[in-house]
Amino acid sequence: MIEEEVTAEHTDTEESWFTRLIMKVQTPEMKRNVYSTLVSIVLALLVAAGIMVFTGHDPLEAYGALFLGAILQFDKTLYNATPLVLAGLSVALAFKCGLFNIGAEGQLYMGSIVTTAVAYMISLPIVVHQVVCLTLGVLAGMAYGFLPGLLKAYRGAHEVVTTMMMSYASVLLTQWLVSQGPMHNPGDWRSITPVIFDSATLPKLFGSAFLNWGFFLAIGAVIFVEFLINRTALGYELRAVGANEEAARTAGINSKRNIALALGISGGLAGLAGSEEILGYYHRFYDGWSGGLGFDGVTVAVLGRNNPWGVLGGALFFGFLKAGGGNMQTFAGVPSEMVNVIQGLVVLFVAAPRLVDWLAKHGVGYAQVLKDNPRVGAPQFALLIYSIFSIVFSFLAFNVLSIINLLISLVALAYLYMRDEFGVWLAAITSIVWILLGVLTLAGVSIAFVSIMIGVVGLVLFVWYERVREANLNPMSQGGES
DSSP states (O other): OHHHHHHHHHHHHHHHHHHHHHHHHTSHHHHHHHHHHHHHHHHHHHHHHHHHHHTTOOHHHHHHHHHHHHHHTHHHHHHHHHHHHHHHHHHHHHHHTTOOOOOHHHHHHHHHHHHHHHHHHOOOOHHHHHHHHHHHHHHHHHHHHHHHHHHHHHHOOOHHHHHHHHHHHHHHHHHHHHHTSTTSOTTOSSSBOOOOOGGGSOOBSTTOSSOBTHHHHHHHHHHHHHHHHHHSHHHHHHHHHHHOHHHHHHTTOOHHHHHHHHHHHHHHHHHHHHHHHIIIIISSOBTTOSSSHHHHHHHHHHHTTTOHHHHHHHHHHHHHHHHHHHHHHHHHOOOTTHHHHHHHHHHHHHTHHHHHHHHHHTTOHHHHHHHHOHHHHHHHHHHHHHHHHHHHHHHHHOSHHHHHHHHHHHHHHHHHHTTOTHHHHHHHHHHHHHHHHHHHTTTOHHHHHHHHHHHHHHHHHHHHHHHHHHTTOOGGGTTOOO
16 A cells, blocks of 8 residues: 555656646747747858858758768767766856856866876776766866855956956966976877876767767756756755845845855866766867867857756757768868857857847837837848848849949848838848849859849748738837837
């Protein structure tokens, strides 16, 4: 009887957890975030495709090679995502407390250098050695994050400045330690340490040369941060301080303690990222081994909208791009740096809503309408942005029709900004000119496809606007003057 009651209670708990998860996924906010993120990715890929065409590359061939490379090297995709998950969680957790931890790179370096020291200087049993190395790496990252947290909480020093300065300090310190200092590998001209003991290394997964048990550490960190933020009193206090520090203090929450703790835990996550990379793949400390993983964590956190599961998804996407980037360069001739361009464009489009808020705050009428009434504001604001892109691409094409389009686009932009409907018709004319430019291929075959694509996008936006107008929403008269 008791066993049946325990089993029933366990089943109810599982169903309750599953129900909460389903309800959270189905919330309007979650759906909106997922939708806007997917749209941002698609827009970034389209803009990157335009850049490829203008530089003489085939975007379809490039994306095909990228996709195939990432799929065939799925273990490398997961490996690339592992440190990005941890670095992204580091930044996201600080964001939850209203802090911008730009120093994940430095905390990552401190965690990795301490882990390396313990891993090759001390011999311990296999499991104990791994646990000790990871624990000390986390503690080193925590200490390096806790210090700017204390400065922020008790001296008002801005965390962006202090974490950035400490990042450079840690990079230079580790550089000295492995090049001229006591951790340099004797007799080696390179700036590296001796190889760590086998007992400290993390085992590989599925026979992969890249993927190791650090991936499961990253998944565990996602679950930990999700639980910490949403299921604990500390997480509630962190979110309260991030939402309104003054109100949290009035409610009896120790905001100073929470600020220091937030940056400390954030640093610990970054330190874990450095530790697992050393133990799981590099097996020694190289000068400059990170290549900016801590800073990539900022972009992952933005893409994931500071949600732990969103960070996991963003890290997997960036890991996918990194894994396929080399294949894209080898088989399509597109430089692997295009991956960084795509990442930057994704973040740019994800951050666009915040740009809209800023513009609305500073009295730009279109942004205010878009914020207050998206159905009305979206088509007109899209046409405004379209005119700006049309001006930029007119300079790139640079021929007779593009010069004409440049002039028309400038006038259209002026009228659209003044919320005059004449600007909408001018934008439609530029769309037709772009299509003519592509059909006549006056700018060369490489630009023809992009020209037609730009023209089609403009016509779609025009039709969208007209449908809103026919619905008696009067888009140009909504929201007042700019």
